[in-house]
Amino acid sequence: SQTIHQWPATLVQPVGSPLSLECTVEGTSNPNLYWYRQAAGRGLQLLFYSVGIGQISSEVPQNLSASRPQDRQFILSSKKLLLSDSGFYLCAGEQGPNEKLFFGSGTQLSVL
Amino acid sequence: AQKVTQAQTEISVVEKEDVTLDCVYETRDTTYYLFWYKQPPSGELVFLIRRNSFDEQNEISGRYSWNFQKSTSSFNFTITASQVVDSAVYFCALSELMETSGSRLTFGEGTQLTVNP
Numbered sequence: 001s002q003t004i005h006q007w008p009a010t011l012v013q014p015v016g017s018p019l020s021l022e023c024t025v026e027g028t029s030n031p032n033l034y035w036y037r038q039a040a041g042r043g044l045q046l047l048f049y050s051v052g053i054g055q056i057s058s059e060v061p062q063n064l065s066a067s068r069p070q071d072r073q074f075i076l077s078s079k080k081l082l083l084s085d086s087g088f089y090l091c092a093g094e095q096g097p098n099e100k101l102f103f104g105s106g107t108q109l110s111v112l
Numbered sequence: 113a114q115k116v117t118q119a120q121t122e123i124s125v126v127e128k129e130d131v132t133l134d135c136v137y138e139t140r141d142t143t144y145y146l147f148w149y150k151q152p153p154s155g156e157l158v159f160l161i162r163r164n165s166f167d168e169q170n171e172i173s174g175r176y177s178w179n180f181q182k183s184t185s186s187f188n189f190t191i192t193a194s195q196v197v198d199s200a201v202y203f204c205a206l207s208e209l210m211e212t213s214g215s216r217l218t219f220g221e222g223t224q225l226t227v228n229p
């Protein structure tokens with residue numbers, strides 16, 4: 001079965017510091033991968049998606065970037081964090097379009 | 113633009129009660145997919161069901177059932193004989209294909225269900 005490993009579970013960072021969140025996928029190859037952010041335990045906002053190595057599409061202009069250096073690795077980064085970057089970040093994958101998404105366990109990021 | 117509305121922000125019931133979570137969607141696509149996900153306190157979203165726009169047959173899975181009404185653009189979720197373990201945030205979502213062959217899920221704001229013993 002498909003599994004997303006995401007770490008760390010929680011992260012506290014000062015404003016202006018860099019960020020790197022990583023997720024890796026097991027149990028499938030060439031998945032579509034997604035980064036979502038969830039604020040205050042409510043709706044999810046799509047940040048980035050990738051349909052293959054090196055292919056990144058951004059949904060919302062912001063302070064973050066994403067990279068996919070390997071088929072099963074998806075990284076979310078920032079050079080300088082803002083207070084507004086705080087939230088719950090979820091990595092997700094799907095085997096094909098409109099298939100069910102399988103999610104990682106999420107990272108709670110607090111920028112102070 | 114696609115939109116999903118979950119009008120019920122919070123619902124509280126007593127164990128063994130039946131509860132229905134409402135979901136209304138908007139889309140211009142003729143082909144689309146609808147989903148329900150459960151988010152327990154641990155945070156990870158758990159897939160519950162996927163339904164395509166051409167299949168209006170209702171589905172039952174144990175204590176869970178789903179009512180898809182294309183005429184009213186609704187995809188409601190009912191839990192029968194609720195249990196404390198059903199306490200979670202439930203999300204309804206609508207999928208559209210993107211140009212690069214990925215799919216974009218538009219999520220509702222979620223409904224916090226609390227089942228009290």
